[in-house]
Amino acid sequence: MLLIKQLKGCAFLAFEEKQSWLIDELCNYFGADKKELVFYGNLIYWQNDLSKNIKPFWCSTVYIEPFTVTFSSISEAASALKQMQRNWAPYQYVFFRRAALVQKKLPYINLKDRIFPYTLPKTPIGAWTLIDENTMIASAKTSSYLPCGRIKFVEDHENPPSRAYLKIQEALVHFQSFFGDFPKENQRCFDAGASPGGWTYVLLQLGCFVLAVDRSPLVDNLMSNPKVRFLKHDAFTLKCEDIEPVDWIFSDVICYPERLLEWIKMWLARPNVPNMICTIKIQGKIDWEIIKTFESIPNSYVIHLNYNKHELTWLHKGTTNIEQNNL
Ligand SMILES: C[S@@+](CC[C@H](N)C(=O)[O-])C[C@H]1O[C@@H](n2cnc3c(N)ncnc32)[C@H](O)[C@@H]1O
Structure with missing residues (x-):
């Protein structure tokens, strides 16, 4: 019954x-x-x-x-x-x-x-x-x-240089759902902690230009891609004015959340804030206070992705609107 x-x-x-x-x-x-x-x-x-x-x-x-x-x-x-x-x-x-x-x-x-x-x-x-x-x-x-x-994507085991590409795909799908925005052809992206290049690979597939910053190089075919400019540098010591204007900022840098937050604040203080997607790496016990600080930034979400490991992802809708002639 x-x-x-x-x-x-x-x-x-x-x-x-x-x-x-x-x-x-x-x-x-x-x-x-x-x-x-x-x-x-x-x-x-x-x-x-x-x-x-x-x-x-x-x-x-x-x-x-x-x-x-x-x-x-x-x-x-x-x-x-x-x-x-x-x-x-x-x-x-x-x-x-x-x-x-x-x-x-x-x-x-x-x-x-x-x-x-x-x-x-x-x-x-x-x-x-x-x-x-x-x-x-x-x-x-x-x-x-x-x-x-949960989102699971059909995987490409041949072309992307790392499995991290799945993480940025998932984050972009959520970004579009939250904010109705998605990387467009010829937009400029700053990929911090880009090596070996999974995120850069996805952004290139979407037709973007990528400034990839890391201490280690990307895989060869990305290094030679004309839409990629690679900079061997500590991404967090680059000042906003050191780089060309960008529409999107991405960070998958392994660092303490405090360091990421400090860096993000530098960008948020700019008159034109790009859209941002950053991985918050959780090291040891989670610090709920700092996660709340990320969440409290206006126009932001913090989520855990199916493809995240012990990580959360911060998504922020920026205010930038770069003129086409800047490209
Ligand atoms: C998880 S991996 C990034 C994977 C990458 N998103 C991909 O899709 O292939 C983290 C990267 O951050 C880089 N990294 C760590 N600290 C950095 C810093 N301060 N500035 C730039 N890159 C950094 C490391 O060299 C490493 O390549």
Whole structure:
């Protein structure tokens, strides 16, 4: 017999291999008591009302209004979800075969890897998880329109010089979704900490000019690309006036967040601020205060990308509008 039961609180799906960071964030930043957390693989259910209206960084999507469905057949499970809304994405950690049969009975959703450039969907999507053979935890309302809150791209294993290219692709997709802006043909980009060249590679594919700054060179075919100017330098000691005007600033430099923040402030103090995308490298224990400072910068977001490691990404919509004749 079908039984649907609303649950208190929310459930949080950790990014892959980031469950321990999510637990740390829930307990040490949002005030959860670890004993209150229930684990379903990477899905962490926290029944306390403190879990409402939060979106931890290490969580890819939140099951905002979770409920359990107890069902006696695969068809019954699928029709219970279908009656609520069209789109449902599966997160499973057990009973994969049974879950696949339920998903097959639900309306089709695209779970394939995406091709960059890609526009984020704008249709709500639910999420569901089998917790035993006849019970699932689900939520029609989730915090992301992506299935389970994750982007995966079709990978190019031959051309980009490093896997870091996936990170900038994902960041650009989010930048476009937040701010409606994307690097355009012949725009100028400053890529700080560019070597071996994954980010520069993506920006060239989009038709941009790139000023690549690093202590080490890029791979040969990027060094000889006419749209690339390489500068062997400490990116953080370059003054704004040392370089030509740029539309976009990128940084993937490995450094303490404090150092990055100081550098960013130099750019924010300019009359024309370029768009910026910077990786915040987390070294050891996360300093929540400095992350809040990044978040509090107007026109900014801090997010964790599927392709980030122990990192967050700061996205900022600038004010620059370089005249074409500057190019
Ligand atoms: C994670 S790697 C960058 C990968 C690159 N985004 C890519 O897509 O291939 C970090 C780079 O930062 C560079 N780096 C570290 N400190 C730097 C600094 N102060 N100025 C410029 N580059 C720096 C390192 O040499 C290294 O190449």
